[in-house]
Amino acid sequence: MVYAGDLKSPIRKDVRVRVPPAPPAISKCVRAFFRPPFSTSLYEGWQFASVDGWTHRVDTTSRYTCSVFRQVVLVALALSASAACRDDVRTVADAGGGAGADATVPPEHASPTAAGVAYFADIGSGLTGPELVGALHRKLAADHVSLSFDALYDAYQALDQGREGCTGIYDFYSSKCWQPEQACGNYTREGDCFNREHSWPKSWWGGATAPNQHQDLVAVIPADGFVNNTRSQLPLGPVISATYTSSNGSKRGLCNVAGTEPGSACFEPPDALKGDFARIYFYMAVRYEGEFSCCAETAVNRADLVPWQETMLRDWHAIDPVDIAERNRNEDIFGIQRNRNPFVDYPTFVDRIDDF
Numbered sequence: 001m002v003y004a005g006d007l008k009s010p011i012r013k014d015v016r017v018r019v020p021p022a023p024p025a026i027s028k029c030v031r032a033f034f035r036p037p038f039s040t041s042l043y044e045g046w047q048f049a050s051v052d053g054w055t056h057r058v059d060t061t062s063r064y065t066c067s068v069f070r071q072v073v074l075v076a077l078a079l080s081a082s083a084a085c086r087d088d089v090r091t092v093a094d095a096g097g098g099a100g101a102d103a104t105v106p107p108e109h110a111s112p113t114a115a116g117v118a119y120f121a122d123i124g125s126g127l128t129g130p131e132l133v134g135a136l137h138r139k140l141a142a143d144h145v146s147l148s149f150d151a152l153y154d155a156y157q158a159l160d161q162g163r164e165g166c167t168g169i170y171d172f173y174s175s176k177c178w179q180p181e182q183a184c185g186n187y188t189r190e191g192d193c194f195n196r197e198h199s200w201p202k203s204w205w206g207g208a209t210a211p212n213q214h215q216d217l218v219a220v221i222p223a224d225g226f227v228n229n230t231r232s233q234l235p236l237g238p239v240i241s242a243t244y245t246s247s248n249g250s251k252r253g254l255c256n257v258a259g260t261e262p263g264s265a266c267f268e269p270p271d272a273l274k275g276d277f278a279r280i281y282f283y284m285a286v287r288y289e290g291e292f293s294c295c296a297e298t299a300v301n302r303a304d305l306v307p308w309q310e311t312m313l314r315d316w317h318a319i320d321p322v323d324i325a326e327r328n329r330n331e332d333i334f335g336i337q338r339n340r341n342p343f344v345d346y347p348t349f350v351d352r353i354d355d356f
């Protein structure tokens with residue numbers, strides 16, 4: 001078996017792989033990623049081409065080029081070990097809603113991976129509310145392998161390299177793609193360097209750096225240092241009168257949502273990431289339930305989401321369903337941290353919990 005982690009170095013240097021012409025094993029692997037039925041309408045901004053009944057993502061500079069990190073992994077697996085390739089094909093072949101898709105997942109969501117299905121197999125389908133929260137909390141906490149804060153930069157190279165065609169480490173707060181050596185560092189403007197952003201600000205739990213929350217891969221994300229600083233500890237929320245808009249459309253400005261103080265500021269991610277942030281917050285609320293000794297903030301109280309924030313995040317969860325890039329990040333987190341975000345694998349868990 002060849003693991004993706006073993007292949008990082010060569011992949012990092014070559015994120016573009018021509019698909020056809022290719023030996024049959026390679027074509028099979030790459031094509032499986034977009035196996036029919038496949039709806040391109042779910043992937044706004046991507047370009048696709050249909051070849052021999054299979055859908056390929058097209059890079060603007062090279063016909064039939066795959067620039068998605070996972071696809072490169074698949075190709076590398078095909079080259080390295082046909083058995084590993086077959087395993088991964090089975091894992092990803094349900095991306096278009098194939099036969100292995102779980103019946104409880106709405107078709108507009110990327111279906112859970114085989115590893116995700118196996119991971120949550122012992123969570124009872126009849127559990128709801130506090131019982132479901134408790135079961136998920138116990139499982140996520142028990143399996144959580146605590147990382148060092150320093151380890152996050154290395155982890156980003158596995159998790160966030162190549163997302164959305166990015167030729168580097170994907171940035172949640174800007175459109176920049178980063179090279180590892182561009183970690184902050186000093187910054188004076190957007191684009192100078194990237195750092196490790198606590199999407200759920202650490203001051204909201206009082207700033208403790210142990211045991212796990214400070215370096216939780218689910219919630220601590222690569223982000224432009226300047227934009228990160230611009231957000232500071234602002235709650236997530238829709239913005240009017242933006243005083244700053246980053247290159248990926250993230251905004252700082254006046255909060256435009258009931259429940260916030262008049263005249264207070266919010267930080268709004270772009271629409272394509274709103275669901276990602278919502279599911280990160282749902283994860284945090286469940287993973288750290290009962291573990292935070294403070295604080296009462298605008299958006300949270302300890303690990304509880306306050307009502308306006310929870311209502312808003314449920315909306316964001318609905319308007320931006322899990323896509324393959326988000327699912328791949330979750331899968332890669334599992335490979336390192338050994339737990340995973342249940343709301344990425346099973347978006348319908350959100351509906352079974354009436355109070356985060």
Ligand SMILES: [Ca+2]
Nearest residue numbers: 272273276320
């Ligand atoms: Ca998204």
